[in-house]
Amino acid sequence: MPKIVDKKAKARAISSVALTVFRKRGYPGTRMSDIAEAAGIGKGTLYEYFKDKADILRFEFDRYFEHFSASLLEAINKDSRPSEKLLALIDFTLGHTIEWEDHCAVYMDYFSSARADQDEGFSLSCMYGQMKEILMNLIHEGQESGEIDPAFNAAALSELFVSIYDGIIIHRLFTGQTVDRELFRKTALNLxxxxxIVQGVMKG
Amino acid sequence: MPKIVDKKAKARAISSVALTVFRKRGYPGTRMSDIAEAAGIGKGTLYEYFKDKADILRFEFDRYFEHFSASLLEAINKDSRPSEKLLALIDFTLGHTIEWEDHCAVYMDYFSSARADQDEGFSLSCMYGQMKEILMNLIHEGQESGEIDPAFNAAALSELFVSIYDGIIIHRLFTGQTVDRELFRKTALNLxxxxxIVQGVMKG
Amino acid sequence: MPKIVDKKAKARAISSVALTVFRKRGYPGTRMSDIAEAAGIGKGTLYEYFKDKADILRFEFDRYFEHFSASLLEAINKDSRPSEKLLALIDFTLGHTIEWEDHCAVYMDYFSSARADQDEGFSLSCMYGQMKEILMNLIHEGQESGEIDPAFNAAALSELFVSIYDGIIIHRLFTGQTVDRELFRKTALNLxxxxxIVQGVMKG
Amino acid sequence: MPKIVDKKAKARAISSVALTVFRKRGYPGTRMSDIAEAAGIGKGTLYEYFKDKADILRFEFDRYFEHFSASLLEAINKDSRPSEKLLALIDFTLGHTIEWEDHCAVYMDYFSSARADQDEGFSLSCMYGQMKEILMNLIHEGQESGEIDPAFNAAALSELFVSIYDGIIIHRLFTGQTVDRELFRKTALNLxxxxxIVQGVMKG
DNA sequence: CATGAATGAGGATTCATTCAT
DNA sequence: TATGAATGAATCCTCATTCAT
Structure with missing residues (x-):
């Protein structure tokens, strides 16, 4: 009778530990043995749960992204006006970088390693594309309803928002946090x- | 009489080639032999001009940073009002990411993977610190003169600007450019x- | 259940093989792959048991030194008179160079080329210092009791003995043995x- | 009209500088560029005067050995009795290690590198053989004339003398000098x- | 299931030697 | 003759992955 274990659960437990190690040492700087040691298991055991090193990262990234996607829709649908939805979305993403701080490091690591693996053309545009799509639609709607300044190019603005999101993550990764997170979040949102937003319309 | 070579010039030529290789393959994914091959020289020759792999990057980083610092002051000093200076500064940095695109991409790549051994003399925090200092001073001045909304926390705002700068670079690294650069730049600046800016004062 | 290996024993087996390779090819002339091949294992496996090349030697050196130190005291304490102890000590060291011939040869080889980086924890001077200390004390005692010619300077004489010890080892390394070891040992001891020794006292 | 230089003289000047570098860094630890720099010439120039790195060492060793051999005969022939000749010879060698101290380091380096180069059988016995031959003859003569204790095996004793010579050199190389040289020399000679020597005969 | 011992491909770096000038 | 720029063979060491137990 084989020992029965919840493979999924153990995989999550392992990758969760791995995440903290990645955070500390960076993905390329983390050895499989580091992860095994931190998880209190044997090196070989890692391969019972994950195909290879990148797979651990991918697994944790997927968790992050799934949660992100799911919560995103929720956050948007609370409000009704496009501009409100848009701000809610942005506020949500900023809050998300705070809540999932450890994962954000992984997020960067994931892209870097993905880029390195595939000589050319590993395009993240598909993943980002989804996000930009949502942003663009909201911007368009907001511009049509007069809530958002029509002078902005919707595509450029949505790309800017995504860039800001990435920037906040990576800058924190590089320098650590120097400003209080909530203050920072509020500042960004205000700006x-x-x-x-076209003021007259919002206030009206 | 020996062959006479302008060592400085050749070092620059090599590091310049190296940078494009780093851009294509990523810093960790680039072998010294890749660089040598791309530069059309022997592997050993690299070590006549650079201490090690990181030294090649450092060399280009210095060039980048020197140019950045020098141009920055120039860009700021054209204008007189704090808010104008601030906008000029931001505009300058955005333009700089376009002009030095390869460099920016490679640094992001390097720093996001280096983490573990960030002590080798890449003055990342020094560069950011300097930048934030300048930003904060301008914001303060602008707030005192009533040009900039006093509701903003200067430290948070300057950190946000630097984050946006990083974000624009890294997002481009991940996805390539999807929006016209100049349009993108204008969009960011407008936002x-x-x-x-407090409108009444600016217009007044 | 993993393969269980007596790491200590395997390390000794490997270093033991390594020693013979060092002896044959010289320390600097021995490649890690030579050792691996001779030991019938992979190159990487060496690093499971030893930090680096020098560590293999260090391991054998420790074994040698431990055995040397332990046996030394034993050899001395059999006799009671200082002069007898001294001769026993010298006799012991001469015998030791025969018994541990390979080790001796390799150390000479190592130390005569290491010079530049003699800081890695090979306690050469410590070993010599200890030895000279013991020798000097015995000589002094012997001189006080009238067994040893008081004309000798104790420090110089003990340094001479250690030099002879080194000389016997290195000469054998250079030329191989041309004279029967036991005869050689007896000759040295007699001289x-x-x-x-002051004859009258010894015989009296 | 070519610049006329005394090739021999310049070679000697170079190798003389090289010797001091070898002494300090050890032969394997000395780079050709170190020598060139110390000699104030270009790296390539070294190859105008020496076939390769080993050739510089060999050159300097030859100088040492030639001087040694020549002076040796001189030293011996001053005295007439075998035992006096023998002691004079030993005294000469001891003095020689003091006078040619720098070369002694090279002497060890030379043998080590020679051993490393030739996988097997680089036998120094020919060189040492000459020395041992002289020693053995003197010992035999001394024993026949009753000056030297007939209990000694002449071959073993002469090998011992050569070993002591080597030992004094290498021990000094390892530990530096701790005892005054002349005192050390006298001590060794006395022992x-x-x-x-058979006392009665000597004095008689 | 779990393990950790074994592996070897892979990469950075060194340095004696060559050779164009 | 003198040079030093250029070279690449050679070697140490790392670490993701495999597999016998």
Whole structure:
């Protein structure tokens, strides 16, 4: 009678430990043995749960992304106006970088390693594309309803938002946090709100 | 009489080639032999001009940083008002990411994977620190003169600007460019300008 | 259940093989792959048991030194008179060079070329210092009790003995053995005995 | 009209500088560029005067050995009795290690590298053989004339003398000098004299 | 299932030697 | 003759992955 274990659960437990190690040492700087040691299991055991090193990263990234996607829709649908939805979305992403801070490091690691593996053309545009799509639609709607300054190019603006999201993550990764997170979040939101929203309409 | 070579010039030529290789293959994914081959020289020759792999990057980084610092002051000093200076500074950095695109991409790549051994004399925090200092001073001045919305926390705002700078670079690294650069630059500048500047004062 | 290996025993087996390779090819001339091949294992496996090349030697050196130190005290304490102890000590060291011939040869080889980086924890001077200390004390005692010719300077004489020890080893390394070892040992002992001991007292 | 230089003289000047570098860094630890730099010439120039790195060492060794051989005969022939000749010879060699101290380091380096180069059988016995031959003859003569203790095996004793010579050199190389050289020399000579010479005969 | 011992491909770096000038 | 720029063979060491137990 084989020992019965919840493979899924153990995989999650392992990758969760791995995440903290990745966070500390960076993905390329982390050895499989580091992970095994931190998880208190044998090196070989890792391969019972994951195909290879990248697979651990991928697994944890997927968790991150799934949660992100699911929560995103929820966050948007609370509000009704396009501009409100848009701000809610942005606020959500900023909050998400705080809540899933450890994963954000992985997020960067994931892209870097993915880029390195595939000589050319590993395009993340598909993943980002989804996000930009949502943003663009909201911007368009907001511009049509007069809530958002029509002077903005929707594609450029949505790309900017995604870039800001990435930037906040990586800058924190590089320098650590120097400013209080919630203050930082509010600052960012204010800047975007002031910069984008047509005041008369919002207030009216 | 020996062959006479302009060592400085050749070092620059090599590191310049190396940079494009780093861009294509990523820093960790680039072998010294790749660089040598691309530069049309022997592997050993690299070590006549550079201490090690990181030294090649450091060399280009210095060039980048020197140019950045020098141009920055120039860009700022054209204008007189704090808010104008601030916008000029932001505009300059955005333009700089376009002009030095390869360098930016490679640094992001390097720093996001180096983490573990970030002590080799790449003055990342020094560069960011300097930048934030300048930003904060301008924001403060602008707030005192009433040009910039006093509701903003200067430290948070300057960190946000630097984050946006990083974000633009890394997002481009991940996805390539999907939006016209100049349009993108203008969009970012507009958002920041609208979001931060007190209109009455500016127009007055 | 993993393969269980007596790491200590395997390390000794490997280093033991390595020693013979060092002896044959010289320390600098021995490649890690030579050792691996001779030991019938993979190159990487060496690093499971030893930090680096020098560590293999260090391991054998420790074994040698431990055995040397332990046996030394034993050899001395059999006799009671200082002069007898001294001769026993010298006799012991001469015998030791025969018994541990390979080790001796390799150390000479190592130390005569290492010079530049003699800081890695080979306690050469410590070993010599200890030895000279013991020798000097015995000589002094012997001189006080009238067994040893008081004309000798104790420090110089003990340094001479250690030099002879080194000389016997290195000469054998260079030329191989041309004279029967036991005869050689006896000759050396006689010379020293005759040269140092005050006859009247010994015989009396 | 070519620049006329005394090739021999320049070679000697170079190898003389090289010697001091070898002494300091050891032969394997000395780079050709180190020598060139110390000699104030270009790296390539070394190859105008020497076939390769080993050739520089060999050159300097030859100088040493030639001087040694020539002076040796001189030293011996001053005295007439075998035992006096023998002691003079030993005294000469001891003095020689003091006078040619720098070369002694090279002497060891030379043998080590020679051993490393030739997988097997690089036998120094020919060189040492000459020395041992002389020693053995003197010992035999001394024993026949009753000056030297007939209990000694001449071959073993002469090998011992050569070993002591080597030992003094290498021990000094390892540990530096701790005892005054002249005192050390006298001590060694006394030990040998007392140990070997039949007193009655010498004095008689 | 679990393990960790074994592996070897892979890469950075060194340095004696060559050779164009 | 003198040079030093260029070279690439050679070697150490790392670490993801495999597999016998």
């Amino acid at each position: 975007i709100q002031n910069g984008m | 920041i300008q609208n979001g931060m | 020293i005995q005759n040269g140092m | 040998i004299q007392n140990g070997m």
